Amino acid sequence: MSDQTLAVSADPSFEKRPSIFAGGGQTIDHVFRAGLIASGALVLVVLGAILFQLFIGGWPIIAADGLSFFTSSDWNPVTDRYGAVVMLYGTVVTAVIAVVIGVPVSFGITFFLTEVAPVGARRTIGTAIQLLAAVPSIIFGMWGFFVVAPLMAEWVEPVLGAVLGPIPVLGILFSGAPMGTGVLTAGLILALMIVPFMSAMFVEIIESVPPVLKEAAYGVGSTTSEVFRHISMPYGRTALVGGMMLGLGRALGETMAVTFVIGNANRIKASLFAPGASIASTIANEFPEAGPGSLKLNALLELGFALFVISFLVLALARWLVRSRLD
Amino acid sequence: MLNAFAQKRRLTLALTTLGFVASMGVAQATDFTGAGATFPAPAYTAWSADYKAKTGSSLNYQAIGSGGGQKQILARTVDFGASDAPMESKQLADGKLLQFPAVIGSVVLIVNLDGVKPNEIKLDGATLGDIYLGKIAKWNDPAIVKLNPDIKLPDLAIQPVYRSDGSGTTYVYTTYLADVSADWKGKVGAATSVSWPAGTGAKGNDGVAGAVKNAKGAIGYVEYVYAAANGLTTTQLGNKAGKFVPPTVPAFQAAAANADWKGAKDFAASMINTAGDTTWPIVSATFILLPKDPKDTAASLEVMKFFDWAFKDGGAVAEKLHYIPLPAAVQDDVRKAWKAEIKDGSGAPVYK
Numbered sequence: 202m203s204d205q206t207l208a209v210s211a212d213p214s215f216e217k218r219p220s221i222f223a224g225g226g227q228t229i230d231h232v233f234r235a236g237l238i239a240s241g242a243l244v245l246v247v248l249g250a251i252l253f254q255l256f257i258g259g260w261p262i263i264a265a266d267g268l269s270f271f272t273s274s275d276w277n278p279v280t281d282r283y284g285a286v287v288m289l290y291g292t293v294v295t296a297v298i299a300v301v302i303g304v305p306v307s308f309g310i311t312f313f314l315t316e317v318a319p320v321g322a323r324r325t326i327g328t329a330i331q332l333l334a335a336v337p338s339i340i341f342g343m344w345g346f347f348v349v350a351p352l353m354a355e356w357v358e359p360v361l362g363a364v365l366g367p368i369p370v371l372g373i374l375f376s377g378a379p380m381g382t383g384v385l386t387a388g389l390i391l392a393l394m395i396v397p398f399m400s401a402m403f404v405e406i407i408e409s410v411p412p413v414l415k416e417a418a419y420g421v422g423s424t425t426s427e428v429f430r431h432i433s434m435p436y437g438r439t440a441l442v443g444g445m446m447l448g449l450g451r452a453l454g455e456t457m458a459v460t461f462v463i464g465n466a467n468r469i470k471a472s473l474f475a476p477g478a479s480i481a482s483t484i485a486n487e488f489p490e491a492g493p494g495s496l497k498l499n500a501l502l503e504l505g506f507a508l509f510v511i512s513f514l515v516l517a518l519a520r521w522l523v524r525s526r527l528d
Numbered sequence: 529m530l531n532a533f534a535q536k537r538r539l540t541l542a543l544t545t546l547g548f549v550a551s552m553g554v555a556q557a558t559d560f561t562g563a564g565a566t567f568p569a570p571a572y573t574a575w576s577a578d579y580k581a582k583t584g585s586s587l588n589y590q591a592i593g594s595g596g597g598q599k600q601i602l603a604r605t606v607d608f609g610a611s612d613a614p615m616e617s618k619q620l621a622d623g624k625l626l627q628f629p630a631v632i633g634s635v636v637l638i639v640n641l642d643g644v645k646p647n648e649i650k651l652d653g654a655t656l657g658d659i660y661l662g663k664i665a666k667w668n669d670p671a672i673v674k675l676n677p678d679i680k681l682p683d684l685a686i687q688p689v690y691r692s693d694g695s696g697t698t699y700v701y702t703t704y705l706a707d708v709s710a711d712w713k714g715k716v717g718a719a720t721s722v723s724w725p726a727g728t729g730a731k732g733n734d735g736v737a738g739a740v741k742n743a744k745g746a747i748g749y750v751e752y753v754y755a756a757a758n759g760l761t762t763t764q765l766g767n768k769a770g771k772f773v774p775p776t777v778p779a780f781q782a783a784a785a786n787a788d789w790k791g792a793k794d795f796a797a798s799m800i801n802t803a804g805d806t807t808w809p810i811v812s813a814t815f816i817l818l819p820k821d822p823k824d825t826a827a828s829l830e831v832m833k834f835f836d837w838a839f840k841d842g843g844a845v846a847e848k849l850h851y852i853p854l855p856a857a858v859q860d861d862v863r864k865a866w867k868a869e870i871k872d873g874s875g876a877p878v879y880k
Contacts (some may be wrong), residue, residue, distance in 0.1 A: 278694075279717035322569075341554025346735070351742045378685050380728055381742050465692030465729030475729040488733065489593030490720045493602055 252509060259503025262496060270503060276467040278487075283500035285507060288465050291477035292508070293383065295459060296452035298388025298473070303396045303452075304445055310396070311403035315433075316425050327404070332396035343463035345390040346382070350462055353379030353389075355462040358474050377472040380464065387463040391455055395448040402444035402523075406437040443522030450516040454508060456481035480508040555586035556646070558830040563600030564590075566598015567696050567751055568814040571631050571851050572610070575842045576833070580584035582837070585830055594696050594720065601625065601817045607827040609817035612696020613720055615794035624820045626869045627794045628862045629813035630835060632784050632852040634752045635701050636810070638773040640740050641667065645761070647774035650675045652766030653708025653801070653809065659747065660688050661711060662726030667745060675766075682745075689739045689748035692729030694721040700800070700812040701749045707801045708809075721840040749810075753850045754782070766808045768801050780852045789858050795865075813854070818870065825872045832866050832879045 262270050262283060273284025310330060314323055358379030365375040410433045418428045434441065464476020464484060478486075484501050489496040562572070565615040569591035576587035594611040601609025611632070620627055626693045627676035637656070639649060649738075655671050658664040664671055691698045700716040715720050730739040731880045733754040740746040740760075746864070752775055755762050763770045773779045786802040788794070799811040816835065822828030838846075839862070854862070 275723070277723040278721050279719045279723065308601070346730075346738060354743055378687065380687055382728055382730070382739065460692070460731055461735070464730070467723055486693040486729070487721055488595075490595035492595050493599040 252506075254380055255502050255506040255509060259499055259500040259506045261502045263275045265496065270500070273469075273505070274469060274484075276500075278497055281496050283481075283496065285500075285504055287469055288480045288483050288504060289507065290469050291387075291463065292453055292479040292481070292511070294384055294473075294477070295387045295391055295463065296449050298426070299391035299395055299452040300445060300449050302389060302392035303399060303448060306392070307399040307448075310400040312429055314400075314404055315407045316429060330397045330400055333393075334401070335436060336392065338455060338458045341390055341394055342458035345386065345458060347513055348463040349390065350381035350386055352378045352381075353383075353386050357386070368526050373471045374473045375469070377474045379474055380476065382462050382464040382476060383474050384463065387479070388473075389458050389479075390458050390462055391452045392457060394455060395451050399444055399448040402447060403441060406440045406444065406523075409440075409448050410436045422480065440523045442523075443519045446453050446515055446519030446522060450512050450519060453512050453515065454481055456485050458472055460485045480504050537827070545874065557586070558826050559586050559588065559824055560607040560827040560830045561832070562590070562597075562608045562610055562816075562831070563592050563606045565612045565696055565814050566595045567612050567633060567753075568610065568631050568851070570753065570849050571842075571846050574610075574845050574849060575838045576722055578842070578845065579834055579837055581641030583833075585834070587834060591826065597759040598817065601819065604819060604823065606831065607822075607824065608831045610814065611817060612812070612814045613699040614794060614815050615636025615817065618794055619792055620817075623817075625817045626820050626865060627796070627815050627817055628835075628865060629795050629797075629854055629858065630816045630838070631846055632780065632799070632811060632813045632854065633850075634775065634780045634783070634808055634811040634852075635697055635704070635749050636752045636755050637739050637763045637765065638737065638748050638750055639763055640743070640744055640746045640761065646759075647762055647764055649679060650772045652772075653704070657705050657712040658691070658726070658764075660705060660726065660744045661709075661715065662688075665673045670676065684745040685770075687743050687746040688724075689736050689743075689746050690724050690727055690729050691721075691732070691736060691749075693731050694814075695732075696720065696814065697749065697751055698722070699734070700810060703798075703812075704800050704810045725753065756850045765809055767805075767807050768803050769805045769807070771805050773806060773808055776810055777847065777850070777852065779806055780811050781812035782807040783809070784813075784855055787862055789855070789861070795858070795862070811852075820864075820869050822870065822872070822878065825878050828870060830848045831880050832870070 266273075266283075270283060271285055271289070273282070274286035275282050275284045276287060277283075310326075314327060318326060354355055358375075359382070361375045362377075362379065366372045414432050414436065415428050418432045423431070460477050460482040463479060463482050465482060466476035467478055467483075468475070469477070484504055487497065488501055491501055569589065571808040572587065572589045576589060589610075590606075594613055596614060597606075597611050598619075600606045602625075605853070609625075615625070615627060617621075619723045637651060641649070651672070652675060655675065658671065665686055666746065666768040667686055673681055699718065699720045702712075702716065702722050705716070706713040706718040716725060728739060732746075733750045736748040736750050737754065737758060737760055740748040749758065753758045754760075762775050764774050764823065766772050773836045782804050783799045783802050786804045786807055787799045789797045792798070795815070797812075797813070799813065801809045802811075816831075818828065818831060824832075839859040846853050863879075867877050870878045872878050
C-alpha cells in the first residue's frame with residue numbers, strides 16, 4: 202500500500218499536473234465548495250425564514266384567541282373575529298375532489314401511454330400532456346370562470362342534481378341552486394391541473410416495472426388489463442400512492458384558478474354546488490386590503506402558516522412513499 | 529403568489545426605469561410616486577399623462593389596492609398613498625398623514641333578468657338589504673313586485689354576487705346597506721370585506737360582472753365607471769327622499785353637493801344616502817394620503833401641484849371616464865389644508 206503511494210507521487214507526470222492550474226487549484230476548489238454549500242443552505246434558510254415569519258406574523262391571533270382560530274368557522278372582518286374552519290374545509294374538500302376525479306383519469310392516461318398506445322403516438326400524447334402542465338394557473342382560472350362555470354350552471358349541475366339529488370345522504374352533496382361557481386367546479390379545475398403532473402409520475406413508475414415480470418405474466422396468458430392490474434400496479438403501489446399525494450399537495454396550495462371558480466363564500470354547506478373558500482383563495486382575496494398591523498393581517502399570515510404545515514406534511518409523506526419504491 | 533410579487537417588482541423596475549429615461553430630456557421635472565386604490569386608477573393615469581405633457585413631471589401610480597396604499601405611505605416608500613375608504617383619525621394622526629379627497633365615484637346595481645331593460649327595475653335600500661341577507665330569495669317576492677307593478681317578474685331564485693376581494697367598492701356598498709337596513713347593520717356591518725350571509729363572491733368588478741352574466745337571476749354591485757363602459761343592465765334605486773332615480777352623472781353630482789363637507793373630519797364626508805329628490809344614494813369620494821412631514825419636499829410639492837392642476841383642469845377628463853370632480857368649495861378647502869398642514873423640516877409650509 203505504502204509502496205504504491207510512493208510510486209504515484211514519484212510519477213513525474215503527476216508532479217507536473219498541478220502546474221496547469223498555476224498553483225490556484227486548491228483555492229478555487231475551496232471557493233467552489235463554499236459556493237455549493239451556500240446554495241444548498243440558502244434553500245433551507247429561506248424555507249426556515251418563511252416558516253418563521255409566517256409563525257411570528259400569525260402569532261397575535263393565537264395569542265388573542267388561542268386555538269379557537271382553528272375551531273371557529275366565523276370569519277368576520279367587521280367584528281374582527283377570525284376562524285379558519287371554512288378555509289381548512291374548503292382547501293381539503295377541493296383537493297380531495299381533485300384527486301378523486303384526477304386519479305382515475307391519470308391512471309387511464311398512464312395505462313394508455315405505457316401499454317396501449319402505438320409507439321409513435323406515445324411521444325405526441327406524452328408531450329401534449331406535459332404542455333398542459335405548463336399552462337399558467339391564471340389561464341385555468343379564467344377559462345374555468347368564463348367557459349366551465351356557465352357549462353356547469355346550465356348542464357352539469359342540473360343533471361347531477363336530477364340524477365343523484367334524490368338519493369338519500371349522497372343526494373345532499375348534489376342539492377341546491379346551480380350557480381356554476383362553487384366547491385365542485387373548483388375541484389374539477391384542480392383535477393385538470395394535477396392530471397398532467399400525476400400522469401407523468403405514474404408513467405415513470407409503471408415504466409420502472411421490470412419487463413421480465415410483465416413478460417412472464419403475458420407468458421402465462423394474462424390479458425393487457427390483467428398485467429396492468431396484477432403486475433404493474435401492485436409493483437409500484439407505494440410510489441403510486443406517493444404520486445397521488447404529490448398531486449394532492451399541488452391541489453392544496455393552488456391559488457389563482459381556485460379563486461376564480463370557488464365562489465368565495467365564508468360558509469360551509471353540505472352541497473358541493475355551494476360556494477366556499479380555500480386558504481389560498483382567501484389570502485389572495487383579502488391580502489391587498491388587510492390594513493397594516495391589523496388582526497386580519499395576522500389571521501391571513503396564520504392561515505398561510507397552516508397551509509404551509511399541511512402542504513409540508515403531505516409532500517413529506519409523498520416523498521417518503523415515492524422514494525421507498527423508486528430507489 | 530410569489531410569482532405575482534416577482535412580476536410586480538419587475539414591472540415596477542421597468543416602469544421606474546421607463547419614467548427615468550423619459551424624464552431625462554425635460555429640465556427641472558420632478559418625478560413622484562403614488563400607490564393604492566384601484567378604483568380611481570384610470571383617472572390618475574389619464575391625469576398623469578396630461579400633466580406630464582404640460583409640465584414634464586411624471587407620476588408613477590401603482591394600483592395595488594387601498595390597504596396596500598395605506599401600508600406603503602405609512603412606510604413612506606411612496607410620495608402619496610391612495611385609499612377608497614377613509615382612514616380613521618387616530619391612524620392618520622399616528623402616521624402624520626393629511627387625508628383629502630381626489631375624485632368622486634359611485635356604485636350601481638346590475639342584474640341579469642330576461643326582458644328587463646337597463647334602469648327599468650326599481651329597488652330600494654330595505655329590499656336590497658333583504659336580498660343580500662338571503663331573506664328575499666325569489667324575484668317575484670311581494671316586496672320586489674310592490675316596487676315594480678309594471679314589470680312581469682319571474683319565479684326565479686335571486687343569486688346575489690359580491691366582491692370576493694377586499695375593496696373600497698364593498699366598503700361603500702356595505703356602508704350604504706348598513707345605513708338603510710338596521711338588520712344589515714346588526715348582522716353584517718360595513719367594511720372592505722364582510723361575512724356575507726348569502727350569495728357568491730367574484731374577484732374584481734369584471735369578476736362580479738362576469739358572474740352576473742353567467743347566471744340568470746343574479747344581481748351584483750359594481751362601480752359606475754365599469755357599468756357605463758360595459759353597457760351593463762343597471763337598476764333604479766330609491767333614495768332618502770323616497771324617489772326612484774336612475775344612475776346618472778347629475779344624480780351623483782347632487783349627492784356630492786348635498787354632502788356635509790364642512791362638518792366632516794379629515795374630509796371624510798359621507799355621500800351615502802344623502803337628502804335631495806334627484807340624489808343617487810351610493811356615492812363616495814376616494815382619498816389621497818400625504819405625509820405632513822415629507823422627507824422629499826420637492827416630490828411632496830409636486831403631488832400637491834398635480835392635484836391642484838387636476839382640480840382646475842382635470843375635471844373634463846374625469847367626467848369622460850365617468851368620475852365626478854369635487855365641488856369647487858371642497859377643492860379650495862383642500863388647498864387651504866395643504867398650506868396649513870404640510871411642513872418642511874424648518875416648519876415652513878411646503879405649498880404656497
